[in-house]
Amino acid sequence: MSAGNVVALAGGVGGAKLALGLALALPPERLTVVVNVGDDFEHHGLYICPDLDTVMYTLAGLADPVKGWGIAGDTNAALQMLGRYGAETWFALGDQDLATHLVRTSALRAGARLTEVVGRMCRALGVAPRVLPVTDDRVATMVDTVGEGALSFQEYFVRRRWEPVVAGLRYEGAAAAALTPEVSAALDAAALVVFCPSNPVLSIDPMLAVDGLRARLAGVQARRVAVSPIVGGAALKGPAAKLMAEMGMEVSPVGVAAHYKDLLDGFVLDVRDAGLEPRVRALGMATLVTDTVMNARADRRRLAETILDWSKTL
Amino acid sequence: MSAGNVVALAGGVGGAKLALGLALALPPERLTVVVNVGDDFEHHGLYICPDLDTVMYTLAGLADPVKGWGIAGDTNAALQMLGRYGAETWFALGDQDLATHLVRTSALRAGARLTEVVGRMCRALGVAPRVLPVTDDRVATMVDTVGEGALSFQEYFVRRRWEPVVAGLRYEGAAAAALTPEVSAALDAAALVVFCPSNPVLSIDPMLAVDGLRARLAGVQARRVAVSPIVGGAALKGPAAKLMAEMGMEVSPVGVAAHYKDLLDGFVLDVRDAGLEPRVRALGMATLVTDTVMNARADRRRLAETILDWSKTL
Numbered sequence: 001m002s003a004g005n006v007v008a009l010a011g012g013v014g015g016a017k018l019a020l021g022l023a024l025a026l027p028p029e030r031l032t033v034v035v036n037v038g039d040d041f042e043h044h045g046l047y048i049c050p051d052l053d054t055v056m057y058t059l060a061g062l063a064d065p066v067k068g069w070g071i072a073g074d075t076n077a078a079l080q081m082l083g084r085y086g087a088e089t090w091f092a093l094g095d096q097d098l099a100t101h102l103v104r105t106s107a108l109r110a111g112a113r114l115t116e117v118v119g120r121m122c123r124a125l126g127v128a129p130r131v132l133p134v135t136d137d138r139v140a141t142m143v144d145t146v147g148e149g150a151l152s153f154q155e156y157f158v159r160r161r162w163e164p165v166v167a168g169l170r171y172e173g174a175a176a177a178a179l180t181p182e183v184s185a186a187l188d189a190a191a192l193v194v195f196c197p198s199n200p201v202l203s204i205d206p207m208l209a210v211d212g213l214r215a216r217l218a219g220v221q222a223r224r225v226a227v228s229p230i231v232g233g234a235a236l237k238g239p240a241a242k243l244m245a246e247m248g249m250e251v252s253p254v255g256v257a258a259h260y261k262d263l264l265d266g267f268v269l270d271v272r273d274a275g276l277e278p279r280v281r282a283l284g285m286a287t288l289v290t291d292t293v294m295n296a297r298a299d300r301r302r303l304a305e306t307i308l309d310w311s312k313t314l
Numbered sequence: 315m316s317a318g319n320v321v322a323l324a325g326g327v328g329g330a331k332l333a334l335g336l337a338l339a340l341p342p343e344r345l346t347v348v349v350n351v352g353d354d355f356e357h358h359g360l361y362i363c364p365d366l367d368t369v370m371y372t373l374a375g376l377a378d379p380v381k382g383w384g385i386a387g388d389t390n391a392a393l394q395m396l397g398r399y400g401a402e403t404w405f406a407l408g409d410q411d412l413a414t415h416l417v418r419t420s421a422l423r424a425g426a427r428l429t430e431v432v433g434r435m436c437r438a439l440g441v442a443p444r445v446l447p448v449t450d451d452r453v454a455t456m457v458d459t460v461g462e463g464a465l466s467f468q469e470y471f472v473r474r475r476w477e478p479v480v481a482g483l484r485y486e487g488a489a490a491a492a493l494t495p496e497v498s499a500a501l502d503a504a505a506l507v508v509f510c511p512s513n514p515v516l517s518i519d520p521m522l523a524v525d526g527l528r529a530r531l532a533g534v535q536a537r538r539v540a541v542s543p544i545v546g547g548a549a550l551k552g553p554a555a556k557l558m559a560e561m562g563m564e565v566s567p568v569g570v571a572a573h574y575k576d577l578l579d580g581f582v583l584d585v586r587d588a589g590l591e592p593r594v595r596a597l598g599m600a601t602l603v604t605d606t607v608m609n610a611r612a613d614r615r616r617l618a619e620t621i622l623d624w625s626k627t628l
Binding site for chain 2: 045087
């Protein structure tokens with residue numbers, strides 16, 4: 001275990017924000033961001049990795065600051081033309097963004113591993129920390145809904161705007177998927193693992209379901225901390241609160257902490273939820289209460305530095 | 315043979331211009347445009363059909379009026395981003411244009427015939443005449459060069475800007491490629507076949523090389539006329555003159571007419587080449603001398619109407 005290496009587990013926009021904070025707070029060689037691939041899907045013949053792209057664009061300083069995903073200032077001429085052909089347009093594909101999907105899809109078809117492709121693209125965009133898909137194998141988050149049957153993740157999340165009530169989630173392929181050697185080595189070398197404030201069941205669980213990751217995290221030498229994506233009883237972004245309620249989880253930092261129970265040494269709650277700190281502690285974790293809402297770039301760095309300082313006390 | 319149906323054989327920009335003229339001059343049900351596929355290639359995982367697109371965009375009124383190919387006003391955000399990733403950018407891919415390639419590539423991968431895909435896209439863009447690839451099979455024009463070996467067509471034409479000296483051309487796959495039933499039926503029903511002013515060796519020959527087409531045209535009941543792409547000893551656009559010289563052909567309407575010798579009833583030369591009319595007649599063809607330069611939309615219709623009127627006298 002080299003001194004001070006950090007592995008961040010990240011999914012969507014919230015995860016990318018804290019990953020950027022860690023990138024601003026750490027020398028790049030000390031940070032590895034491990035990213036969910038359960039959202040990945042094929043669309044218009046392109047292999048699209050929304051979470052990897054959100055992390056990559058965010059770390060490259062390209063992400064749209066309002067939406068949190070996609071490229072700032074990107075246009076949608078191709079998407080409009082797709083509509084003219086009667087093709088599906090429910091998934092936003094920016095014009096610059098299309099280049100990402102074209103490069104990735106071509107490289108994968110040519111036999112490259114996703115890890116290699118993401119590495120090349122990150123280098124081209126000047127992203128210094130390592131960004132790693134949790135696996136090079138296919139994992140597909142499937143959403144069993146009440147009334148609409150099983151939906152693929154993007155059908156649920158984008159096309160149906162997370163409106164259907166969720167009866168259950170499955171991470172198809174996860175049990176047979178292998179952690180990459182790069183992720184495995186990063187975990188071996190880590191002093192700290194940070195579960196970013198990502199959706200626990202949509203962003204983190206598909207990673208934990210990859211063969212061996214949950215066991216690795218349960219037994220790893222590194223300290224392990226998570227940041228609550230739930231603040232004041234609501235998700236800062238996206239369907240986390242709605243989904244946790246539908247899955248029978250308590251919609252609070254306590255619900256998130258309980259979900260990760262055997263995997264964590266510490267848990268970070270927002271100041272707005274300070275009253276819940278004793279209940280998180282009762283789960284056997286150390287706690288940090290701080291402002292976790294990352295609106296500005298400076299907020300991200302500050303939260304990352306606060307977590308890094310605190311984690312040394314664990 | 316139904317009365318008055320026209321089949322136009324078209325390649326690049328010049329072919330598309332006369333195809334538009336014919337579309338303006340004829341009821342749509344009387345016109346079928348049969349298009350070269352020898353330029354088609356895969357690039358960034360996309361199946362790209364430059365000649366089909368040029369014809370489709372031109373007939374749809376979308377073509378860039380200056381370049382003659384691509385979509386007017388199209389942007390190139392994706393191409394710029396491809397460059398940022400270090401990917402190849404020598405082939406222009408407009409953002410709207412990318413939608414065409416995505417729709418076509420997806421449909422072909424799903425098992426559709428190219429003929430069907432082109433038909434669907436043309437309907438979506440409001441193109442009323444039939445636009446047909448000469449074959450649904452793969453034909454790849456290969457350029458044997460002096461000093462640079464064999465180049466694929468787009469490598470020669472776009473990446474190397476038709477600078478290498480050409481030693482020979484091959485139409486790979488053509489002998490084994492089948493005319494589509496749609497092209498075959500259009501020829502059966504045609505009263506007139508028009509060889510558009512396209513490059514004889516790059517645009518028309520790859521079609522004639524498709525199994526059976528040359529023999530069909532040699533024996534067809536329809537009258538057959540060609541329009542010279544060479545005016546005043548030069549090509550109106552592109553490498554036709556340079557290439558004909560390198561192939562040992564006379565760079566004049568006579569050289570073009572001689573190249574199509576056994577396939578034509580009539581030949582159209584530009585007024586600037588009126589002095590060559592006797593030499594074309596000596597090849598056993600009727601001749602029409604007229605202004606063949608199609609700068610404006612009205613020029614295209616006028617040339618088409620002139621040819622249609624004259625062809626009735628053959």
